[in-house]
Amino acid sequence: MKLRKIGVQLLTYFLVLGGFTAITYWGSQAVSVVAQMIPLEREHTIVIDAGHGGEDGGATSCTGKLESAFNLEIALKLDDLLHLLGYDTRMIRTTDRSVYTEGDTISAKKVSDLKNRVKTVNETENAVLVSIHQNTFSDSRYSGAQVFYGPEGESKALAEQLQSAFCQTLNPGSSRKSKKADSVYLMQHIDCTGVLVECGFLSNQEEEAMLRSREYQQKLCCVIAATVAGFLGNANT
Numbered sequence: 001m002k003l004r005k006i007g008v009q010l011l012t013y014f015l016v017l018g019g020f021t022a023i024t025y026w027g028s029q030a031v032s033v034v035a036q037m038i039p040l041e042r043e044h045t046i047v048i049d050a051g052h053g054g055e056d057g058g059a060t061s062c063t064g065k066l067e068s069a070f071n072l073e074i075a076l077k078l079d080d081l082l083h084l085l086g087y088d089t090r091m092i093r094t095t096d097r098s099v100y101t102e103g104d105t106i107s108a109k110k111v112s113d114l115k116n117r118v119k120t121v122n123e124t125e126n127a128v129l130v131s132i133h134q135n136t137f138s139d140s141r142y143s144g145a146q147v148f149y150g151p152e153g154e155s156k157a158l159a160e161q162l163q164s165a166f167c168q169t170l171n172p173g174s175s176r177k178s179k180k181a182d183s184v185y186l187m188q189h190i191d192c193t194g195v196l197v198e199c200g201f202l203s204n205q206e207e208e209a210m211l212r213s214r215e216y217q218q219k220l221c222c223v224i225a226a227t228v229a230g231f232l233g234n235a236n237t
């Protein structure tokens, strides 16, 4: 790894980790000014997709909380952090709602919802998509974040870096590998670099409790924001 790359990553991690504290004292504008001094290239707009929403709650956790709520809480924190790093962002949703614009049946609304998400990503110039979801499984033993990637751009490389960052920080001992998002409509139809992050398993009691906590959500966002920023600062996407 080149020295400059290490320097940029250290600066990024420092800024991200200090960001939540700093914003309390300095206000978001001052922090953004500091963020602009970090030598990262920011020609990209990060589209943040909080998966599901509204009548589509996604999975249900072992304590009865809907996946759509976890996704939104994490997506909003990620939005804050990426702003701290000086990035423009675009949120697919900022409230508990589906983003369909037509359809009378549940399945027609779902199709419209997914098409609108794709449209938002594809009409955003120099977009990089980060889609936030949660996992579940019938066997409650399984835990840990897993990153999926779309077919375009630098998706695979970004997913590998992000997966490895999770394994080195929040999921020590995890041997999970990033995977191609073969059956995810959104990921298959975007025309830019994109990753889908399954932040953890809502079927695992211990992990679900962590995923509900503000602290753990912030840590997740630190890993995602720092890795995406470090990656974009060094890659030609």
Ligand SMILES: [Zn+2]
Residues within 6 Å of the ligand: 051, 052, 058, 059, 067, 133, 134
């Ligand atoms: Zn989901």
